[in-house]
Amino acid sequence: MIKFLIKGLIRDKSRSRLPIIVVTIGVFLTVWLHAYIKGFMGETIELNARFTHGHVKVMTRAYAEEMNQLPNDLALLDVSSLMEDLSQQFPDMEWAERIQFGGLLDVPDEQGETRAQGPAAGMGLDLLSKDSREAERLGLERVLVRGSLPEQPGEALISEVFSKKMDIQPGDEITLIASSMNGSMVMYNFKVSGTLSFGVEMLDRGTILADIEDIRMALDMQDAAGEIIGFLGGGYYEDKLAKETAGAFNAQYEEDPDEFAPVMKTLGQQGSMDTYIQMAGVWSYYISLVFIFAMGLVLWNAGLLGGLRRYGEVGVRLAMGEEKGHIYRTMIYESVIIGLVGSVIGTSLGLLLAWYMETHGINIEGMMDGASMMMPNTIRCRITPPDFYLGFIPGVLSTVIGTALSGIGIYKRQTAKLFKELEA
Amino acid sequence: MKNFRTCSLIMGLFLLASKGLAQPSANEILDRVDRNTYSETSILESSMTINGRRGSRTMTVRTYSVGDTQSFSEYLSPPRDAGTKMLKLEDQLWIYSPATDRIIQISGHMLRQSVMGSDLSYEDLMEDRKLTDVYEAEFLGEETMDGRPAYVLHLKARVPDLAYDSRKIWIDAERFVPLREDLFAKSGQLLKKTIFSDVKQIDGRWYPTTMVFKDMLKQGDGTEFKVLTIRFNEDIPEHIFSKASLRR
Numbered sequence: 001m002i003k004f005l006i007k008g009l010i011r012d013k014s015r016s017r018l019p020i021i022v023v024t025i026g027v028f029l030t031v032w033l034h035a036y037i038k039g040f041m042g043e044t045i046e047l048n049a050r051f052t053h054g055h056v057k058v059m060t061r062a063y064a065e066e067m068n069q070l071p072n073d074l075a076l077l078d079v080s081s082l083m084e085d086l087s088q089q090f091p092d093m094e095w096a097e098r099i100q101f102g103g104l105l106d107v108p109d110e111q112g113e114t115r116a117q118g119p120a121a122g123m124g125l126d127l128l129s130k131d132s133r134e135a136e137r138l139g140l141e142r143v144l145v146r147g148s149l150p151e152q153p154g155e156a157l158i159s160e161v162f163s164k165k166m167d168i169q170p171g172d173e174i175t176l177i178a179s180s181m182n183g184s185m186v187m188y189n190f191k192v193s194g195t196l197s198f199g200v201e202m203l204d205r206g207t208i209l210a211d212i213e214d215i216r217m218a219l220d221m222q223d224a225a226g227e228i229i230g231f232l233g234g235g236y237y238e239d240k241l242a243k244e245t246a247g248a249f250n251a252q253y254e255e256d257p258d259e260f261a262p263v264m265k266t267l268g269q270q271g272s273m274d275t276y277i278q279m280a281g282v283w284s285y286y287i288s289l290v291f292i293f294a295m296g297l298v299l300w301n302a303g304l305l306g307g308l309r310r311y312g313e314v315g316v317r318l319a320m321g322e323e324k325g326h327i328y329r330t331m332i333y334e335s336v337i338i339g340l341v342g343s344v345i346g347t348s349l350g351l352l353l354a355w356y357m358e359t360h361g362i363n364i365e366g367m368m369d370g371a372s373m374m375m376p377n378t379i380r381c382r383i384t385p386p387d388f389y390l391g392f393i394p395g396v397l398s399t400v401i402g403t404a405l406s407g408i409g410i411y412k413r414q415t416a417k418l419f420k421e422l423e424a
Numbered sequence: 425m426k427n428f429r430t431c432s433l434i435m436g437l438f439l440l441a442s443k444g445l446a447q448p449s450a451n452e453i454l455d456r457v458d459r460n461t462y463s464e465t466s467i468l469e470s471s472m473t474i475n476g477r478r479g480s481r482t483m484t485v486r487t488y489s490v491g492d493t494q495s496f497s498e499y500l501s502p503p504r505d506a507g508t509k510m511l512k513l514e515d516q517l518w519i520y521s522p523a524t525d526r527i528i529q530i531s532g533h534m535l536r537q538s539v540m541g542s543d544l545s546y547e548d549l550m551e552d553r554k555l556t557d558v559y560e561a562e563f564l565g566e567e568t569m570d571g572r573p574a575y576v577l578h579l580k581a582r583v584p585d586l587a588y589d590s591r592k593i594w595i596d597a598e599r600f601v602p603l604r605e606d607l608f609a610k611s612g613q614l615l616k617k618t619i620f621s622d623v624k625q626i627d628g629r630w631y632p633t634t635m636v637f638k639d640m641l642k643q644g645d646g647t648e649f650k651v652l653t654i655r656f657n658e659d660i661p662e663h664i665f666s667k668a669s670l671r672r
Contacts, residue, residue, distance in 0.1 A: 073478065112527065113527055113667075175528065183476065183538055184505060188523070189524045
């Protein structure tokens with residue numbers, strides 16, 4: 001019977017073409033929008049991950065307890081060996097050493113005495129190694145306003161706002177005053193290679209970025225780092241996977257009572273990120289739910305109308321002696337086929353566009369000029385397992401329910417009246 | 425009966441008078457402390473051992489001081505810190521780092537930063553004024569501190585620009601040197617604790633040669649400051665207290 005119904009649908013385009021197109025469009029929008037919401041929410045989390053948190057972060061236990069204060073006196077030692085271990089244990093992940101620090105930037109006059117001074121929040125990261133992806137990760141090329149990225153040791157980037165406030169030009173020398181790993185006050189000279197504007201007040205107030213080896217020299221942190229941040233292989237934060245990774249790493253040090261033993265924290269376990277991740281999940285769930293519901297109504301309505309439109313056909317079939325139940329069942333089967341076909345095509349198209357946007361993204365850099373908050377400059381989708389079945393909920397269910405409701409009228413019609421209707 | 429009352433009154437007055445003679449007033453005690461610790465000039469070589477969470481490190485410093493207005497310090501060791509110099513003139517402080525060949529003025533909140541990771545702040549180094557000039561003393565009682573009789577005083581700031589609003593200080597009742605000091609913020613929070621020991625007689629004055637400073641807001645076992653040599657009231661060339669000498 002299924003074969004018969006399919007043939008009928010193929011031959012009678014009025015029964016199949018429009019309903020399938022409607023279902024396809026509805027399912028396509030559902031799948032693509034879900035992937036888009038996931039991608040957009042995720043991208044904001046990824047921005048935080050790239051700048052400070054990583055998907056996971058390795059610190060000493062003592063550092064982790066006071067991580068908001070950036071206690072570099074409690075930093076990780078023998079970092080090169082730890083980096084090797086991490087790369088071997090988690091080969092699919094990317095690892096990067098970072099040193100975050102606070103201090104003062106001092107600008108000298110011609111006599112080498114203080115001309116201007118201001119508080120700075122800084123970060124040491126690998127900017128000079130050939131295979132380092134740190135500059136790309138932070139999008140430094142994009143936010144560079146003047147000058148260039150550091151190309152040799154002793155060069156640093158500072159925020160554009162700070163450079164204007166202190167009247168510093170690329171090429172000028174500045175002195176960083178900060179605390180060394182053992183708490184001593186240290187000074188270190190940098191040449192400003194360029195200025196940055198992140199468009200975020202917090203970052204633009206007084207940021208200094210320099211190569212991690214320079215910061216190590218400055219803060220007396222040879223082969224040490226405050227943090228090692230790790231990024232999961234898929235490129236996106238997966239809370240479950242991050243927790244599994246952290247669990248596997250931390251299990252090795254469970255018996256070690258040393259407060260300076262390394263500990264791995266997931267992005268969700270750092271600061272207020274846990275709340276944000278949960279919030280993003282709930283938002284994503286509700287937005288998706290509302291859209292699926294709305295699409296469900298549209299498709300249900302389409303199913304309903306499709307059923308009602310066949311009023312005459314149903315009358316003829318009843319007049320020809322076809323059982324009411326049989327007609328009803330065949331209409332339901334047809335709607336299942338239409339729903340399935342539309343859902344498969346819609347899901348495929350939705351996934352295709354989502355895949356393209358996940359891979360290439362849509363660059364909205366031009367729209368971000370003058371933005372006052374840290375937002376992703378590329379809109380990306382993110383395909384997750386629900387995208388493969390989510391579209392079938394409105395696609396099949398709503399169509400079937402719509403047809404089922406419209407088909408109830410079949411049972412209310414009496415054969416005796418049908419001939420009169422047909423004569424008329 | 426009348427004679428007994430007269431005798432009691434005389435004895436009471438005598439006891440009061442004798443007590444008044446034996447125990448100086450709080451401000452007098454403080455003045456005696458100032459006379460021991462304050463000098464017109466001093467040349468001090470000291471070691472500072474910082475006991476942090478990850479171990480200890482020691483540095484040596486030579487300091488020239490004139491009254492409470494001029495001071496010049498040069499770090500002699502370890503090699504990484506050697507050559508770092510600090511100059512204090514009145515209420516201004518400059519620091520010279522040989523690695524950068526820069527003279528930086530330390531001001532504002534930087535004065536509250538730790539000196540070389542120790543439990544002392546630059547503000548602590550800046551504060552050389554006589555206690556009697558800046559604090560009002562109140563006598564709290566007598567106690568025994570490490571087997572020594574001690575007067576306990578409460579000091580309350582009477583000038584606005586002090587790092588510590590009040591202090592509780594235990595003073596050796598015979599030698600008039602501090603034995604212990606608790607330093608408090610305006611809110612009443614205990615900020616620092618100092619234990620003075622190894623009191624020696626140097627140039628006719630008693631002087632504590634070991635001090636352990638503990639910043640109560642910081643982890644670690646405190647900073648031990650040891651006087652290696654100290655000379656009082658020696659002539660110090662005026663040129664030492666100039667910014668030019670920082671680069672020399």
